Amino acid sequence: MKRKIATTLAILAISLTLGISLASADEEIELYVYTDKASYEYGDRGTLYVTIWNKGGAVDLENIEVHFPWEGLYHETWDGNATLPISSSIGKGEQETHEIPFTIPSESRGTWGGSGAAQVTLHYEALGTPESLESSVWIATAIPISNENIMPTYYLTIVLAIAVIVVIIELYFVWRRLGRLSFPTPTA
Numbered sequence: 001m002k003r004k005i006a007t008t009l010a011i012l013a014i015s016l017t018l019g020i021s022l023a024s025a026d027e028e029i030e031l032y033v034y035t036d037k038a039s040y041e042y043g044d045r046g047t048l049y050v051t052i053w054n055k056g057g058a059v060d061l062e063n064i065e066v067h068f069p070w071e072g073l074y075h076e077t078w079d080g081n082a083t084l085p086i087s088s089s090i091g092k093g094e095q096e097t098h099e100i101p102f103t104i105p106s107e108s109r110g111t112w113g114g115s116g117a118a119q120v121t122l123h124y125e126a127l128g129t130p131e132s133l134e135s136s137v138w139i140a141t142a143i144p145i146s147n148e149n150i151m152p153t154y155y156l157t158i159v160l161a162i163a164v165i166v167v168i169i170e171l172y173f174v175w176r177r178l179g180r181l182s183f184p185t186p187t188a
Contacts (some may be wrong), residue, residue: 003141029055033120037141043106048137050084050120053095060125064098069116069139070105079105088175104141106149115140 029071032051040046050064066085071080082100090096102118117136 007085009126013187024088029054029059029122029124029133031120031122031133033118033137035137039142040104041142044104045140046102046104047102048118048120049097050100051097052090052122054090054092057126058089058091059131060089061096062123062125062130063087064100065123066100066102067119068102069118084123090119101123102140135154142168 030053032049034049034051036047036049037044044103045185048066052061066082066083066084068080072078082102084098084100086096086098088096116140117138120135120137122133124133124136
């Protein structure tokens with residue numbers, strides 16, 4: 001009987017130890033993402049703030065990855081995303097805020113319609129296991145009335161249209177002259 005009680009107590013002690021260590025190792029991270037302004041104009045500079053609040057066990061932060069809505073290949077360079085390496089550890093109840101600067105494109109981009117959401121991914125390691133947490137923030141942009149960088153393209157289009165019209169008129173007059181010419185009949 002004593003042996004059964006001792007075995008039961010040993011099993012109970014082991015299960016309590018495992019339960020306590022697992023409960024204290026729970027990671028609960030909250031990710032808050034916000035910008036420095038409510039809306040932007042084309043060409044404006046802004047700052048994206050990423051606040052990490054750890055409510056659980058200690059975690060090792062690796063990096064923050066951001067994909068802006070204007071992400072893409074433009075003028076042979078990739079633009080619109082950022083990776084911020086942070087390589088730090090935060091314990092329970094601690095928080096960190098990181099700033100990521102960005103610039104709203106000043107030119108027109110076919111894939112970006114103005115406003116959009118920036119996707120933020122936090123990569124971290126908890127208990128030796130790689131984890132990630134995602135969040136997003138809306139970046140509102142005023143619709144431009146005119147875009148100075150696109151105006152030369154509009155002017156070039158107008159000049160080309162006028163040149164095509166002039167060429168068509170000249171071809172009409174050439175066609176009319178050729179219609180009045182008389183060609184000798186071929187002799188065999």
